[in-house]
Amino acid sequence: MPEITYVGVDGTRRRIDVPAGTSVMRGAVFNDIDGIVAQCAGNAQCATCHVYVDDTTVDRLEPARPDEDDLLDFTACPRRPTSRLSCRLTVTAALDGLIVHVPERQK
Amino acid sequence: MTGDAQPPSVVIVGAGQGGYETAASLREHGYRGRVTLISAEDALPYERPPLSKACLKGDGAAPGDEQLWLRPPTYYARQSIDLVGGTVTAVDPAARTVRLRDGTAYDYGHLVLATGARPRPLDVPGAALRGVHTLRTARDAAALRASLAAAQYAVVVGAGFLGLECAAAARESGRAVTVVEALDRPLARAVSARTAEHFTRLHRGEGTRLLFGQQVVALRGDWHGKVTAVELADGRRLPADLVVIGVGVTPRTELAAAAGLPVGDGVTVDARLLTGDPHISAIGDCAAFPQVRSGKRLRLESVQNAVGHARLVAKRLTGASRAHYQELPWFWSDQFATTVQIAGHDDGHDTEMVLGDDPDAFSVLLFRGEGLRAVESVNRPGDHMAARRLLDGGGRLKPGEAAAPGFTLKGHLARLRDGPAPARRGVS
Numbered sequence: 284m285p286e287i288t289y290v291g292v293d294g295t296r297r298r299i300d301v302p303a304g305t306s307v308m309r310g311a312v313f314n315d316i317d318g319i320v321a322q323c324a325g326n327a328q329c330a331t332c333h334v335y336v337d338d339t340t341v342d343r344l345e346p347a348r349p350d351e352d353d354l355l356d357f358t359a360c361p362r363r364p365t366s367r368l369s370c371r372l373t374v375t376a377a378l379d380g381l382i383v384h385v386p387e388r389q390k
Numbered sequence: 391m392t393g394d395a396q397p398p399s400v401v402i403v404g405a406g407q408g409g410y411e412t413a414a415s416l417r418e419h420g421y422r423g424r425v426t427l428i429s430a431e432d433a434l435p436y437e438r439p440p441l442s443k444a445c446l447k448g449d450g451a452a453p454g455d456e457q458l459w460l461r462p463p464t465y466y467a468r469q470s471i472d473l474v475g476g477t478v479t480a481v482d483p484a485a486r487t488v489r490l491r492d493g494t495a496y497d498y499g500h501l502v503l504a505t506g507a508r509p510r511p512l513d514v515p516g517a518a519l520r521g522v523h524t525l526r527t528a529r530d531a532a533a534l535r536a537s538l539a540a541a542q543y544a545v546v547v548g549a550g551f552l553g554l555e556c557a558a559a560a561r562e563s564g565r566a567v568t569v570v571e572a573l574d575r576p577l578a579r580a581v582s583a584r585t586a587e588h589f590t591r592l593h594r595g596e597g598t599r600l601l602f603g604q605q606v607v608a609l610r611g612d613w614h615g616k617v618t619a620v621e622l623a624d625g626r627r628l629p630a631d632l633v634v635i636g637v638g639v640t641p642r643t644e645l646a647a648a649a650g651l652p653v654g655d656g657v658t659v660d661a662r663l664l665t666g667d668p669h670i671s672a673i674g675d676c677a678a679f680p681q682v683r684s685g686k687r688l689r690l691e692s693v694q695n696a697v698g699h700a701r702l703v704a705k706r707l708t709g710a711s712r713a714h715y716q717e718l719p720w721f722w723s724d725q726f727a728t729t730v731q732i733a734g735h736d737d738g739h740d741t742e743m744v745l746g747d748d749p750d751a752f753s754v755l756l757f758r759g760e761g762l763r764a765v766e767s768v769n770r771p772g773d774h775m776a777a778r779r780l781l782d783g784g785g786r787l788k789p790g791e792a793a794a795p796g797f798t799l800k801g802h803l804a805r806l807r808d809g810p811a812p813a814r815r816g817v818s
């Protein structure tokens with residue numbers, strides 16, 4: 284199973300096996316990672332599943348599609364070049380090793 | 391929550407979107423008393439929107455699948471939220487207890503009614519035939535999905551969001567689909583004529599038959615009690631081995647009514663979402679609340695509304711805020727590859743303006759007088775997000791401004807934020 288590392292605001296790292304086909308958001312929510320709120324449960328409506336993808340792994344991702352891109356302008360913490368919505372990141376083998384940082388606030 | 395006194399216990403009736411969010415939000419705001427979340431469904435709290443969309447098509451998550459859970463079981467344990475399975479059958483406001491069908495009773499310091507709504511039945515002969523479905527719960531969705539897998543001719547009664555989503559899922563699964571609607575257009579209560587017209591075109595373009603201005607008078611079945619046809623007022627019979635009834639919902643108010651609380655179309659609450667009893671709140675689909683701006687009573691059926699209500703109640707109970715409820719309503723629906731998003735509440739508009747000249751991607755701005763009231767966006771998520779911000783900030787946009795060439799909601803928002811451009815810099 285692809286392994287995703289979630290880095291908390293306090294720097295704690297958790298490595299989680301997340302089944303392919305699900306999302307980086309669901310991997311967080313189902314493993315009680317704090318700070319991924321996912322208010323709309325993955326429907327690309329809320330921007331409360333924001334993550335900063337680690338610079339070292341950001342090249343594993345396809346670029347954001349327009350709906351994600353639009354929502355990223357409305358995150359609670361400032362948008363950065365590596366900002367993504369974790370519900371839009373479908374887990375595949377290609378994402379194995381991805382590192383994401385949880386922002387300070389989501390709403 | 392001051393001092394060392396044990397905080398009063400909060401009991402929440404209904405573990406749907408609103409009930410779950412109340413419990414989660416109480417903990418988020420540091421509430422340390424007991425939280426009991428009572429669910430009539432023997433399932434962890436889950437999200438309903440996919441039930442009428444991806445779930446139905448057979449390729450998405452199956453109803454009941456953990457993909458639909460809002461949180462995993464460990465979450466409730468970690469947050470000390472007591473999830474109790476059972477149906478509350480009585481509330482005793484004097485004794486401050488609720489009683490479950492099995493006789494168990496729970497004391498509360500504060501009670502939150504988050505009982506949601508139930509589908510309205512179709513009041514015609516044959517409505518109880520096999521193959522006739524309503525859709526509210528994961529269990530309903532599982533039954534509908536099983537029926538759909540075996541069906542050839544699906545008829546959807548009611549062209550509201552739920553009906554159209556089901557129709558789209560059935561069509562995408564390759565069924566012959568007919569939608570029957572009593573009014574002369576789809577989504578009549580929900581969207582402008584322009585947006586409704588788009589959905590008519592969309593569904594027809596996908597090969598779905600839409601019949602407007604038609605009443606269903608009976609459902610007919612075979613001698614096994616299985617539905618075979620839908621009979622219309624004009625005498626036509628539509629073959630059907632699957633019928634979905636999507637004619638709206640009724641708020642579940644009976645507990646509140648039996649407890650002597652004021653009830654209309656929903657449990658009547660004030661601007662802080664309190665019922666007539668200061669120890670009982672009501673939220674989400676079951677609650678009729680006053681819209682602060684207009685004073686009119688509203689009952690909304692959306693995830694946003696249930697979540698927003700829940701958060702307000704949690705803040706009130708933890709002393710974080712005593713504010714009135716005035717969150718901007720918003721809503722979305724997916725049908726085929728189209729997403730429609732609505733920001734604001736259209737309680738009557740006099741001007742409609744369309745942004746975007748792509749027939750499949752546009753936004754309709756609805757004004758009353760000089761004020762923007764609501765925005766419907768079809769495949770324009772950026773407009774929707776900008777509209778949410780703009781309307782949240784009071785909707786400062788005049789029809790004349792929106793008519794200016796090159797106008798965009800995002801640009802307008804930026805101008806409002808940065809203030810008018812200083813004259814010497816010039817514009818454009």
Ligand SMILES: Cc1cc2nc3c(=O)[nH]c(=O)nc-3n(C[C@H](O)[C@H](O)[C@H](O)COP(=O)(O)OP(=O)(O)OC[C@H]3O[C@@H](n4cnc5c(N)ncnc54)[C@H](O)[C@@H]3O)c2cc1C
Binds near residue numbers: 440505642693
């Ligand atoms: C199929 C479907 C698709 C939807 N799609 C969308 C969408 O795309 N976008 C959107 O914004 N909204 C959508 N909605 C609406 C949204 O899901 C609801 O508005 C929201 O769930 C309301 O939350 P609630 O907590 O008020 O009620 P619910 O989520 O319905 O929860 C109420 C719960 O209370 C329980 N209950 C009732 N009475 C009792 C009792 N006496 N004792 C114990 N438990 C009780 C019920 O069993 C239920 O589990 C959809 C709804 C459905 C059904």
Ligand code: FES
Binds near residue numbers: 325327330331354368
């Ligand atoms: S969970 Fe809402 S946008 Fe990702």
